[in-house]
Amino acid sequence: MFDNLKPECRAYLKSLLLEWHAKMKTEEKISTNTSRVRIVVLGMISVGKSALTVRYLTRRYIGEYRSNTDLLYRQTVTINNSPVEVEIIDVSGETRDSSFPIEQVQWADGCIIVYSITDRQSFQYAVEALENLQKLRSVASVPVTLLGNKADLEHLREVNILRRSEFLLKVSVKPVFVKAHKTDYDLYREKVNVSFEKKKKHTLDK
Numbered sequence: 001m002f003d004n005l006k007p008e009c010r011a012y013l014k015s016l017l018l019e020w021h022a023k024m025k026t027e028e029k030i031s032t033n034t035s036r037v038r039i040v041v042l043g044m045i046s047v048g049k050s051a052l053t054v055r056y057l058t059r060r061y062i063g064e065y066r067s068n069t070d071l072l073y074r075q076t077v078t079i080n081n082s083p084v085e086v087e088i089i090d091v092s093g094e095t096r097d098s099s100f101p102i103e104q105v106q107w108a109d110g111c112i113i114v115y116s117i118t119d120r121q122s123f124q125y126a127v128e129a130l131e132n133l134q135k136l137r138s139v140a141s142v143p144v145t146l147l148g149n150k151a152d153l154e155h156l157r158e159v160n161i162l163r164r165s166e167f168l169l170k171v172s173v174k175p176v177f178v179k180a181h182k183t184d185y186d187l188y189r190e191k192v193n194v195s196f197e198k199k200k201k202h203t204l205d206k
């Protein structure tokens, strides 16, 4: 069809076609792979995983969420002016002896580990979760946040930040403190956004 064109015109049209093709491929990658982000929330029973997640998704605080099964939340949110489907799996913490949720961690683009500052065991659980995560995937490769929830209950504090575990220092993970029952969802949102950006960059780099 381009046979009658001069060679320089043909070359120009070809370069336009190649450019268009590359652009389409990039857009296809963005639409199929990067408009979704998956977050796994880990932590012992009753530390406030559901309260924080529901607070982030609905801006509301809902007190009772006892559940002994994993909960999957799916919602479209706006990140950098674009709609992004956020999937959050809130892994049932049950007891300290629960096995580590390998599948859920491998599925996720970001990980939020929650403990309660009023429960020493929950902190230990969180550190162990981080250690297990490190064995499975490097903490540097998956965005991880450690949230010390129930910071409003300072008078009941059992976890002393000054005695932070050696392991946390080694992997440079510092707990940040939140109060799910106040309006603390900024850190949660920040983590979801960072996980999305990292996933997007990783997909485009491939």
Ligand SMILES: Nc1nc2c(ncn2[C@@H]2O[C@H](COP(=O)(O)OP(=O)(O)OP(=O)(O)O)[C@@H](O)[C@H]2O)c(=O)[nH]1
Pocket (backbone or CB within 6 Å): 043, 044, 045, 046, 047, 048, 049, 050, 051, 052, 062, 063, 064, 065, 066, 067, 068, 091, 092, 093, 094, 149, 150, 151, 152, 153, 178, 179, 180, 181, 182
């Ligand atoms: N004071 C206070 N209570 C909180 C806070 N966050 C959660 N709670 C309470 O802690 C309890 C447990 O909260 P959930 O959100 O159900 O905890 P969870 O980790 O999802 O628990 P499971 O789903 O059973 O593993 C509830 O009674 C919440 O109201 C907080 O920041 N401050």
